[in-house]
Amino acid sequence: MTNEIVDHELLLKAAILYYEQNMNQEQVAKAIGVSRPRVSKVLQIAKQEHLVEFFVKDVNKDVVELELALQQRYALNDVKVVSTRYDRSEEAVSNQVGLLSARYMRKILDQVKTIGIGWGNAVSHFVAETNYLIANDVTIVPLVGGLGLVNLDVHANRLVSELAIKLRSQYCTFYAPVIAESAQVAQELKNSTLVSSALKAARDVDVAFIGVGNEVRDSTWHKLNYITEAETEELEEAGAVGDVVANFFDAEGNTIKNDFADRLIGITIEELKEIPNVVLMAVGKQKARNVKIMLDNHIVNTLFIDQSIAEKII
Amino acid sequence: MTNEIVDHELLLKAAILYYEQNMNQEQVAKAIGVSRPRVSKVLQIAKQEHLVEFFVKDVNKDVVELELALQQRYALNDVKVVSTRYDRSEEAVSNQVGLLSARYMRKILDQVKTIGIGWGNAVSHFVAETNYLIANDVTIVPLVGGLGLVNLDVHANRLVSELAIKLRSQYCTFYAPVIAESAQVAQELKNSTLVSSALKAARDVDVAFIGVGNEVRDSTWHKLNYITEAETEELEEAGAVGDVVANFFDAEGNTIKNDFADRLIGITIEELKEIPNVVLMAVGKQKARNVKIMLDNHIVNTLFIDQSIAEKII
DNA sequence: TAAGTTTGAGCACATTTGTTACTTAATAGA
DNA sequence: TCTATTAAGTAACAAATGTGCTCAAACTTA
Numbered sequence: 001m002t003n004e005i006v007d008h009e010l011l012l013k014a015a016i017l018y019y020e021q022n023m024n025q026e027q028v029a030k031a032i033g034v035s036r037p038r039v040s041k042v043l044q045i046a047k048q049e050h051l052v053e054f055f056v057k058d059v060n061k062d063v064v065e066l067e068l069a070l071q072q073r074y075a076l077n078d079v080k081v082v083s084t085r086y087d088r089s090e091e092a093v094s095n096q097v098g099l100l101s102a103r104y105m106r107k108i109l110d111q112v113k114t115i116g117i118g119w120g121n122a123v124s125h126f127v128a129e130t131n132y133l134i135a136n137d138v139t140i141v142p143l144v145g146g147l148g149l150v151n152l153d154v155h156a157n158r159l160v161s162e163l164a165i166k167l168r169s170q171y172c173t174f175y176a177p178v179i180a181e182s183a184q185v186a187q188e189l190k191n192s193t194l195v196s197s198a199l200k201a202a203r204d205v206d207v208a209f210i211g212v213g214n215e216v217r218d219s220t221w222h223k224l225n226y227i228t229e230a231e232t233e234e235l236e237e238a239g240a241v242g243d244v245v246a247n248f249f250d251a252e253g254n255t256i257k258n259d260f261a262d263r264l265i266g267i268t269i270e271e272l273k274e275i276p277n278v279v280l281m282a283v284g285k286q287k288a289r290n291v292k293i294m295l296d297n298h299i300v301n302t303l304f305i306d307q308s309i310a311e312k313i314i
Numbered sequence: 315m316t317n318e319i320v321d322h323e324l325l326l327k328a329a330i331l332y333y334e335q336n337m338n339q340e341q342v343a344k345a346i347g348v349s350r351p352r353v354s355k356v357l358q359i360a361k362q363e364h365l366v367e368f369f370v371k372d373v374n375k376d377v378v379e380l381e382l383a384l385q386q387r388y389a390l391n392d393v394k395v396v397s398t399r400y401d402r403s404e405e406a407v408s409n410q411v412g413l414l415s416a417r418y419m420r421k422i423l424d425q426v427k428t429i430g431i432g433w434g435n436a437v438s439h440f441v442a443e444t445n446y447l448i449a450n451d452v453t454i455v456p457l458v459g460g461l462g463l464v465n466l467d468v469h470a471n472r473l474v475s476e477l478a479i480k481l482r483s484q485y486c487t488f489y490a491p492v493i494a495e496s497a498q499v500a501q502e503l504k505n506s507t508l509v510s511s512a513l514k515a516a517r518d519v520d521v522a523f524i525g526v527g528n529e530v531r532d533s534t535w536h537k538l539n540y541i542t543e544a545e546t547e548e549l550e551e552a553g554a555v556g557d558v559v560a561n562f563f564d565a566e567g568n569t570i571k572n573d574f575a576d577r578l579i580g581i582t583i584e585e586l587k588e589i590p591n592v593v594l595m596a597v598g599k600q601k602a603r604n605v606k607i608m609l610d611n612h613i614v615n616t617l618f619i620d621q622s623i624a625e626k627i628i
Numbered sequence: 629t630a631a632g633t634t635t636g637a638g639c640a641c642a643t644t645t646g647t648t649a650c651t652t653a654a655t656a657g658a
Numbered sequence: 659t660c661t662a663t664t665a666a667g668t669a670a671c672a673a674a675t676g677t678g679c680t681c682a683a684a685c686t687t688a
Contacts, residue, residue: 012370012378019368025645031386035667040646046370054333056326056366064326068335071345339675349637354676633686644675655664 014039015046066310070303073314074295077277077302078104084307093306094283098125101209101281101304108207108277109135109167116143116202117163118210118245119156120220122281126209127163135167143202143210144246144266145176145195154220174198176265178246179226183262190265202267207277210300212290213243227260234260242290244299245272251289253297269299277301288312328353329360380624384617387628388609391591391616392418398621407620408597412439415523415595415618422521422591423449423481430457430516431477432524432559433470434534436595440523441477449481457516457524458560458580459490459509468534488512490579492560493540497576504579516581521591524614526604527557541574548574556604558613559586565603567611583613591615602626 010032017028018039025043029036046052058064066081082096105115105126117123117140140163142156157173164171176195180186189195213219216235219242221227227235238258239250246266248256255261255269272278280300282291285308292313294300324346331342332353339357343350360366372378380395396410419429419440431437431454454477456470471487478485490509494500503509527533530549533556535541541549552572553564560580562570569575569583586592594614596605599622606627608614 008372009374009378009381012372012374013382015370016375016379016382019370024643031382036645037647037668038666040644044646051372052368052370054366054368056329056333056360058322058326058365060323060326061330064323065330068327068330068345338673350675351638351677352636354674355636358676629688631686631688633684635682635684637682638680640677640679642675642677644673646671646673648669648671650668650670652667653665655662657662658660 010034011042011046011049011051014042015052018043019052063307063310066307066314069314070295070310074298074303076300079303080104080305081310082283082304082306090284094121094125095129097122097281097283097304097306098127098129101126101279102130104279104302104304105130105207105209106133109133109138112138112206112277114139114141114201114205114207115163116141116205116208116210116275117156117160118143118208119159120154120211120213122211122283123156123159123209124154125283126281127159127166130163130166132166133168135169138167138169139201140164140167140169140171141201141205142172142174142198143205143208143272145174145178145198172198172201174202178265180263180265183259186263186265195265199265199267203271203274205275207279208245208272208275209279209281210245210272211281212287212294214286214290215242216240216248218286219243231260234258241293244269244290244294247272249293251293253293253299269297273297273299279304281305282309285309285312324348325356325360325363325365328356329366332357333366377621377624380621380628383628384609384624388612388617390614393617394418394619395624396597396618396620404598408435408439409443411436411595411597411618411620412441412443415440415593416444418593418616418618419444419521419523420447423447423452426452426520428453428455428515428519428521429477430455430519430522430524430589431470431474432457432522433473434468434525434527436525436597437470437473437523438468439597440595441473441480444477444480446480447482449483452481452483453515454478454481454483454485455515455519456486456488456512457519457522457586459488459492459512486512486515488516492579494577494579497573500577500579509579513579513581517585517588519589521593522559522586522589523593523595524559524586525595526601526608528600528604529556530554530562532600533557545574548572556607558583558604558608561586563607565607567607567613583611587611587613593618595619596623599623599626 013032014028017023017031025039026036029039063081063083067079070076070079080100082093084093115138140160142160144156146155146157160171176189180189216222216232222232235248235256238256240248240256241251242249246264247269248261249269250256278300279302280294281304283306288309291305291309327346328342331337331345339353340350343353377395377397381393384390384393394414396407398407429452454474456474458470460469460471474485490503494503530536530546536546549562549570552570554562554570555565556563560578561583562575563583564570592614593616594608595618597620602623605619605623
C-alpha cells in the first residue's frame with residue numbers, strides 16, 4: 001500500500017518532469033532523488049500504464065493513417081489518399097487524385113523508358129493534370145485498344161497521344177478494338193503484326209497507369225452500350241465483378257473465362273502483374289471492392305485513391 | 315507549396331509511426347523512405363509544431379504538480395501536498411498531513427539524534443498519526459514553553475511526551491510559559507538554568523516539526539485568550555500577521571520588535587533557521603500567506619500542506 | 629546552359645536512453 | 659537474532675537518438 005502510493009507518485013513526477021517539462025532522465029533523476037536507470041524504468045512503466053499518452057493531432061491525420069495502413073498491409077511503392085471531407089465534389093477529388101498521380105509520374109520519369117496507359121475516368125484525370133515538360137526519351141504506350149467510335153476522351157489511344165504531347169515524348173497507338181466481334185476475329189487480330197507488336201509493347205512497359213472498372217452493370221462498358229444486355233448477364237453469371245485493362249475478373253480476382261472473354265484483345269492480368277510498377281488510380285467508394293481485389297492479388301504496386309475507398313478497404 | 319504538403323505529410327507519418335505505432339526511428343526511416351537522422355530531425359519539428367502532444371493524466375496529477383512546483387521553487391528536502399478534492403473534511407486532511415509527516419519522521423529517524431516539536435493543531439495531528447516504534451537513542455525536545463493551564467492537547471510539552479512514549483525515546487520539558495508577565499520576568503526566566511538549557515536544547519535539534527499561526531485575530535493565542543484584546547491590537551499595529559515557534563512576524567517575515575515581543579520566551583526565527591531541517595505542517599487555506607512567508611524567508615526545509623495552501627502559493 | 633542555392637542523404641560522433649550484472653541496504657520471516 | 663528476499667543504487671555496456679559535416683543531386687536564376 002505505502003509502496004504503491006510512493007511508486008505512483010514517483011511515476012507521476014517522473015512523467016511530468018520528463019514529458020511536460022522536457023527534462024532529460026538525468027535531470028529527472030536528480031530532481032526526484034532516484035538513480036538515472038530507475039527513471040528510465042519508471043518512465044517505461046508510466047507508458048505501459050498509460051499514465052502518459054501521445055496524441056498526434058492534425059487535420060490530415062486520418063488520411064495519412066490510411067496511407068500508412070495501406071502501405072504496410074500491401075507493401076506498396078507509394079500510396080496517396082485524397083481526403084473526401086467537406087463534401088468535396090467527386091470531380092474535385094478526381095482532379096486531386098490525378099494531380100498526385102501526375103506528380104508521381106514526374107518523380108519517376110527519369111527512371112522509366114516506357115509508360116503504359118489504361119483507359120477510363122481516372123486515367124483521363126491523370127493525363128489532364130499532367131504539366132507540360134520535356135521527356136524526349138520516354139515512350140507512351142496504350143495498354144488497351146479502342147472501343148467504339150464515341151467518347152474518345154477516356155480511351156487509351158487518345159490519352160496516350162494527349163500525354164505524349166504534354167511530355168514531348170514518343171508514343172504508340174493500339175490499332176485494334178478492345179472487343180472483337182467474335183473469338184475468331186480476336187484471334188486473327190492478335191496474330192496480326194500491328195496488334196501483336198502493340199501487345200508486346202504493352203507487356204514491356206516500365207510503369208502502367210490504370211484505373212479499375214465498376215461492377216459490370218455500372219461499368220462504362222454497359223453504360224455506353226459497348227456490351228449488350230445479354231453479354232452483361234453472361235458476364236454476371238460467370239461471376240464478373242469488374243474489369244482491369246480489358247480483363248473481367250471475379251470476386252477472387254480470377255480472370256473470367258468464357259466465350260465473351262475470348263473476344264477481348266489486350267494484355268492479361270498475369271501479364272499486367274509482370275509490369276514492374278502498376279499504378280492504380282480510383283475515386284468513389286463504389287470502386288472499393290475492386291480496388292481491394294487489385295491489392296489482394298498483388299496486381300498493383302502504387303495506389304492513388306480517395307479516402308472513401310481507403311476507409312472501406314482498411 | 316508542394317514542398318510544404320510533402321513535408322507536412324512526412325511529419326505526420328513519422329509522428330504516427332513513432333508515437334502511435336511505437337516504431338523506433340530506424341524503422342520509421344525505412345517505412346517512409348528517408349534517412350534515419352532525418353527522422354530524428356523531423357520528429358523534433360513535429361514536437362515543436364505541436365503536431366504531437368504528450369498528456370500525463372492521473373487523478374493526482376494536480377497535487378503532484380504542486381509538489382514539484384514547490385520543490386523546484388523553494389529547493390525543499392521534501393514536499394507533500396494532500397488533496398482537498400471531494401470536499402474532504404479539514405479533519406481528514408489534517409490527519410493525512412499528520413500521517414505523511416509521521417512517515418517522513420520515520421524515514422529520517424535513524425539520521426537524527428534530537429527532534430524538536432512545536433505546538434498547535436498540525437503538530438498535534440502529526441504526533442497522533444505517529445505509530446509506536448523503538449527509537450531509544452533519540453531525544454524529543456519542545457521548542458516552546460507552556461501556555462496557560464488548559465488545552466494542553468496542543469502544547470509542545472504535552473506533544474513531546476506523547477511522542478516520546480510512542481518512540482520509547484528520551485524527552486525534555488520546557489519549564490516556562492511562552493509568554494511572561496513582563497519583559498523583565500521574561501529576561502529573568504531566560505537567565506535561569508532550566509530555561510536557558512531548554513532553549514539551548516531547542517536550538518540544537520537536528521530536525522524540527524512545527525506549525526505556523528494564523529492572522530493574530532484568528533490565532534489560537536487570541537481565540538483562547540492567551541493574549542488580550544489590547545495586546546492583539548498592539549501586535550496588529552506592529553504589522554504582525556502570524557507567529558512561528560512563539561515569534562510574531564510581519565508580512566515580510568521580519569520578527570516584530572515591541573514591548574509584547576520582549577515578553578516571549580523561546581528560540582528566535584534566526585535560530586530556527588539554523589536548525590538543519592525545519593518541517594512545516596499546515597492545513598487550511600487561511601494559512602497560505604504565512605506558509606508562503608515561511609518559504610520565502612527560507613525558514614523551512616520540508617513541507618507538508620494541503621492542496622488549498624499549495625494552490626494559493628503557486 | 630551554367631553557376632549558385634538548397635535540400636537531404638550519408639557518415640561520424642556526441643548524447644541520451646535502455647539493460648545487465650553486481651553490490652548494498654532494507655524488510656520480512658523463521 | 660539471523661537469514662532469505664527484495665528493492666534500488668552503481669557501474670559498465672549496448673542501443674537509440676541527436677547533431678554537425680560533407681557531398682551530391684535537384685532546383686533556381688541569370
